[in-house]
Amino acid sequence: MPEHVTIKDIARILNISVSTVSRALRDAYDVNPETREKVLQLAKELDYKPNFNASGLAGGGTRNIGIILPFITNYYFSMVITGIQEIAYAKGYNIVLYVTNDSPERELDVVKNLNTQNLDGVLVAVCSDSAANGYFERIIAEGTPVVFFDRVLGGVDASKVVQDDYNGAFEAVEHLIQQGFTRIAHVAGPLDLDFTRQRLAGYLDALERYDIPVRKEWIVHSGFSQAHGEDDLARLFDQMERPDAVFAVNDRKAIGVMQALKARRVAIGRDFGVIGFTNDPMSTIITPTLSTVAEPAYEVGKMSCELLLQHIVRKSNFQPREIVLPGMLIPRESTLRTLS
Amino acid sequence: MPEHVTIKDIARILNISVSTVSRALRDAYDVNPETREKVLQLAKELDYKPNFNASGLAGGGTRNIGIILPFITNYYFSMVITGIQEIAYAKGYNIVLYVTNDSPERELDVVKNLNTQNLDGVLVAVCSDSAANGYFERIIAEGTPVVFFDRVLGGVDASKVVQDDYNGAFEAVEHLIQQGFTRIAHVAGPLDLDFTRQRLAGYLDALERYDIPVRKEWIVHSGFSQAHGEDDLARLFDQMERPDAVFAVNDRKAIGVMQALKARRVAIGRDFGVIGFTNDPMSTIITPTLSTVAEPAYEVGKMSCELLLQHIVRKSNFQPREIVLPGMLIPRESTLRTLS
DNA sequence: TATTTTAGCGAGAACGTTACCGAAATAACT
DNA sequence: AGTTATTTCGGTAACGTTCTCGCTAAAATA
Incomplete structure (x- = not known):
């Protein structure tokens, strides 16, 4: 019953060879526009669907691209995937x-x-403490197109897409x-990740720019979760001299910080500023609403995928590119001094 | 350079036929345990990786399973995928x-x-207003294993996994x-989805069980988003007689309801009860915290995938099953009358 | 002992596609 | 006119598996 129509059927009906049909179906190389048209026409009529297993086996592409990432249960990554998916589908x-x-x-x-024989290319956001450096390099050296996004790997010769x-x-x-606010602490993430270091650098340079001395004890770092944020604030409040504001590496940690502050009856906004990074929808739900830097997650996904597809079609003569997409500051109540 | 070791290499080295190697690598049918052991040993030594394109072409499986779903950017679906992924990976x-x-x-x-030649099976949660009924039926009739989860399709002969x-x-x-609370409204979702109707039925029966008359004007329905929740509450408050509590079809809508209530300065919990469905992490972030019914999203994912894999290996002699996993009521502040 | 069964294996043909190369046929040059 | 390019196509061999047989030798049966 699964009577699937193949390239052979088309060839037989049109009385031409499978080679010609194959060429006509892909890019019109070495094929008369007329016959090409006939092939395309018939293919549509018969509802022909290429078999990508066969295509992959024979050296053509599989039309599969892989995504390797740490999580999908957070706003950022799920938005990135949605962006990737949009381009891939198109x-x-x-x-x-x-x-x-x-x-x-x-x-x-x-x-x-990773069966690179099944994949035309791979999009990857590495995990904290990634130990796969060498393996990614090998895959890249073998010629598999790879694009890193958000959590990029240093030193490898591949395209990269990140936010600023x-x-x-x-x-x-x-x-x-x-x-x-002048006594600004930073609740950071794992320092082996590039973007964590970038955000730390931005924090440090902003302080320097405004002649505010850096206090190392106000830079605390742990994981990315809300619980980590709560812990980090506790560590900050255990100190003799406390900060009056926190820049958190992401919204989840910022929310942890806020919850810990609420438990300590600190008036967020008026007495204590909190700002995060991501623009997770949660930041609009929490009271007070959380100021943040919006990440272009969807665009990161789209751009990454576009780059990867370019790499795939151009294959060897493709120069890896590094793209930095701008974020946007979104002030909300958690940094509003004038809040009653 | 991509020197990939194949079944042929193993056959040549061991001086046996590819057929035997193929059989040894899969299930020990018609192959001496001794030679099987040798094959497995050498395969591991050479780091042999099967080519699933070839396998798929030749009639074996592709080891790919598809997931079709409406979104990945919400808590529920991202957790389901995580569950699926866990089993699939294992x-x-x-x-x-x-x-x-x-x-x-x-x-x-x-x-x-859907190229069912590339897929050993498919997991699906249909979209609202799905029109693909007939196509799913065709795929199933062709013998492709399909499992529906959460958003199931009525009338089709396939396994289904839902929460209660x-x-x-x-x-x-x-x-x-x-x-x-006695004047309880229901903020529902699109009624063409089975689980929306189930939740509505539970609402109606609970009212009946406690001898509370149903008021049709207090049952409003629209989409699933937070904005829809806000709209639905507005419609409820436009009426002469207002409810004093809302059961929302999911947490996102419940949160919309809460935001709309807050804008109207209604004391949630004390004067107005709100309960949702899902146990989205947001429900613990919002003030007051949102009571809800926790959905076993992760388990739905695991169970769906397990069922699908069973179907795949047992192929024709697999009886479709329907599984209902229990949820759990989680009372929080939004339904607590005693809240100050 | 003669016969049948069974366990274990191999040969070869698929599966649907692309890659490679050569053959016509036509067009474009001397 | 003869020669060379160019365009368009077809034949055939892969790609790495699995599948369907059929074969041999050993084991079980008569």
Whole structure:
């Protein structure tokens, strides 16, 4: 019953060879526009669907692209995937999803077992403490197109798409300063990730720019979760001298910070400024609403995918590119001094 | 350089035929345990990776399973995927992701172009107003294993995994009643989705069970978003007689309801009860915290995937199953009368 | 012992496509 | 006119598996 129409059927009916049909169906190389038209016409009529297993086997593409990332259960990554998916769908590519749970072992296993014969290319956001560096390099050296996004890997010869973490952080801290906060702490993430370092750098440079001395004890870092944010604030409040504002590496941690502040009955906004990074919808739900730097997650996804597809079609003569997309400061109540 | 070791290499080295190697690598049918052991040993040594394109072409499986769903940017679906992914990874299957954006046209297009030759099976949550009924039936009739989850399709002969929407809704409304709310409205979702109807039924039966007359004007329905929740509450408050509590079909709408209530300076909890459905992390972030019915999203994902894999390996002699997983009532501040 | 069964294996043909190369046929030059 | 390019096509061999047979040798049966 699964009577699938193949390239052979088309060839037989049109009384031409399969080679010609194959060529006509892809790019009109070595084929008469007329016969090409006939092939396309008949293919549509018969509802022909190419078999990508065969195509992949024979050396053509599989039309599958892989995504390797730590999580999908947060706003940022799910938006990135949505962006990727939009482009992939438009261009007729399928997405194969690999979630590493932010575990280096899992990531390593995924990359080792990445069947690059099944994949035309891979989009990747590495996990914290990634140990797969060498394996990614090998895949890239073998010629598989790879694009890193958000959590990029240093030193490898591949395209990269990130948001402007440095300037976003700078603007966030600048905003705190302009709101009159001067004792600004930074609740950071794992420092092995590039964007964490970028945001830290933006924080440091903003302080320097406004002649505010850096206090190392006000830079605390741990994981990315809300609980980590709560812990980090506790560590900040355990100190003799407390800060009066926090720039958090992301919204989830900022929300943890806010919850911890609420538990301590600190008036967020008026007495204590909090700003995050991401623009997670949660930041509009929490009271007071959380100021943040909006990340162009959807655009990061789209851009990454577009780059990857370019790499795939141009294959060897494609120069890796590094793209930085701008974020946007979104002031809300958590940094508003005038809040009653 | 991409020197990939194949089944032929193993055969040549061991001086046996490819057929034997092939059999040894899969299930030990017609192969001596000794030679099987040798093959497995050498395969591991050479780091042999099967080519699933070839396998798929030749009639074996592709080790790819598809997921078709409306969104990935909400808590529920992202958790379901995480669950699916966990099982798939453990069993060595890849996940191919199709996001329909809850658009019937898009879904139709995806299903029509679903290359079932590339997929061993498909997991699907249909979109609102799905028009792909017939196409799913065709795929199923062709023998492709399909499991529906959450948003199931009625009448088709396939496995289904859902949470206990009816009882969850019943318990939610019962909880409102027990908290002393009597004028309970229902902010529903699109009624063409089965689980929306189930939750409505639970709502109606709970009212009946406690001898509370149903007021049709207090049952409003629209989409699933927060904005829809705000609109629905406005419609409720436009009426002469207002309810004193709302059971919302999901947390996003419940949050919309809460925001609209806050704008109207209604004391949520004390004067007006709100309960949602899902247990989205947002429900713990909002003030007051939102009571809800926790959905076993992760378990739905795991169970769906397990069922699908069973179907795949047992192929024709697999009886479709329907599984209902229990939810759990989680009372929080938004239904607490005693709240100051 | 003669016969049948069974376990284990191999040969070869698929599966649907693309890559490679050569053959016509036509067009464009001397 | 003869020669050379160019365009358009077809034949055939892959790609790495699985599948369907059929074969051999050993084991079980008569």
